[in-house]
Amino acid sequence: MPRAEFWQGNKAIAMGGIDAGCRFFGGYPITPSTEIAEVMAEELPKYGGSFIQMEDEIGGIAATIGGSIAGRKAMTGTSGPGFSLKQELLGYAYIAEIPLVCVDVQRGGPSTGLPTKVSQGDVMQARWGTHGDHATIAFAPSSVQECYDLAVKAFNFSERFRQPVLIMADEVIGHMRERIVVPDVSSLEIVNRKKPSVPYADFIPYLADPEDDVPPMAAFGDGYHWHVTGLTSNDWGFPTNSTPEIDKKITRILRKVDRFREDVVEYKTEGCEDADVLVVSYGCVARSALRAVRELRSRGVKVGHFRPVTLWPFPDIELEKIVADFGIKRVIIPELNMGQMFLEIDRAIHGKAEAISKTLLNGELFKPAQIIKYIEEVA
């Protein structure tokens, strides 16, 4: 039976992960994400899972990758400075194709910055933080309910595509408490990684299925022994310097997500059909923005709202279509950073509307009144 709870966003992320099948968490304490680790430490052993507090952030994701290779669904969680440290081994998991979920509850930066105050300063780091090219899947929850729902989705996509999936929460969403309806676990759609169906003699560890470009994955201990490396490798998982083999590997790990972009991309709209002005916002900012949009619409102002739920892949084609189809003239993008997604949005709409960046970096939230003012300036 579904049940109502009054949970914090961080708890909802942890519980959503567990309900999706997470049975391993490797982490390190850091504000404002620590509650995820605390909930995991208490809850995971009840499910026969394992929690380990590692000696540092890199150790946290290293243990998480090890846990995943040995067959568990695995998660790590952190905030700004820790997310910088995780970049090293996020890259490892992308190239070695190891499923995991990494949560970043964003706080102000750079460096130690504002440990207890909100920001959206890591959204480009989510896309480009680790060196080298890779496909990124990153969700931005905007409510406690979504923290739970997107944790389930994050695990499903990480298992399906065999790669890390990021949950880019923020301090406000992570610490906010509100009503959430927790579904019956048996009603959840759960995806598990493909296992090899061939006998060991025919097993080629990184030979991908042509229909989805994802190789089946055997856990260590499953009766298949194979090699995992962070070096660019061939189908046998062995390091290669052969140009065709390098091309094959790198293009495949990008293509395996690109091909199924429509399955991944998610966004929500409100009042776009008759809008002259569109507000695009995500995460906690969308809460203030939606209130502003609803209030102005009730006064007859033609304003709509577009919220990317996946920051990466960004719903660029979808946003451009909405702007073009409904003749939107101006797009306002309020963000708790210096306009990181503004650049992406400006690129996406190809000059079909004027893109206006509004930024806030002092650790405060946009108030609805402030966003109303931004809309009234151009409406």
Add this chain to the structure above:
Amino acid sequence: MPREDVMKWLRTQFMPHIWCPGCGHGIIMHAILRALSSLGKNQDEVVISSGIGCSSRMPGYIDACTLHTAHGRSLAFATGVKLSNPKLTVIDVMGDGDCSAIGGNHFIHACRRNIGVCAIVMNNNIYGMTGGQASPTTPEGAFASTAPYGAVDPAFDICKLAIGAGATFVARATIAQPQMCESLIKKGIDHDGFAVIEIMTHCHTQFGRKNKRSKPMDNFNYFKDGSVLKAKADAMPPEELRGKIVIGELHRADGVEYTDRYQSVIEKARG
């Protein structure tokens, strides 16, 4: 040629290996494979984790569940593997830079946790793969490409570090004692807790070239002549021991293995 039961553990299809002719790492790999074979281990249940460097290329050549991780991080990966599936036999092979520089924090905490991993540290006193830079085990005064006037910092004693941090089995051998390497590795794998086996090896190409040990045999003889068994060393005055390499089983302590302790957490949580 190695014995047939040892050949079974080799991925000959991935050879030739990257090591220089005369490198000591092959002696260590052979000892590991003899140990695994004589313990009757199953390739599907043996995980060999490594970091980055010459020594860390070893798992690629071993036909088991092998995990070539990032520089310094192998023990943290291995910790996750062991905790995720405690039934697996987990061995971690590292170089001196991996273990005591970039991975130093992971190393001391793996010792402290007493997790059931057998860590084999191949100490050749240098960063070989990158061209001979000083490592934390380069002896003070020895030459390296980043220590052109001799290493300024004092060297780490990896075994003392492991004992201090709480490892429950600590041993040392050199590549001049291949049989002892094998028997210590067997004990380390069988040990129910965190085992550290430091094996002194050489990089004649990088360390030897700058430190008057440029031929493989110079190094072999250096280790053979410089090694002292622990029992004998215990009776020797410190001044006589200076510059010697104390070999054998150095330390054993009681302690419950980490994943066993975590199992009791699961039982407690489930009431």
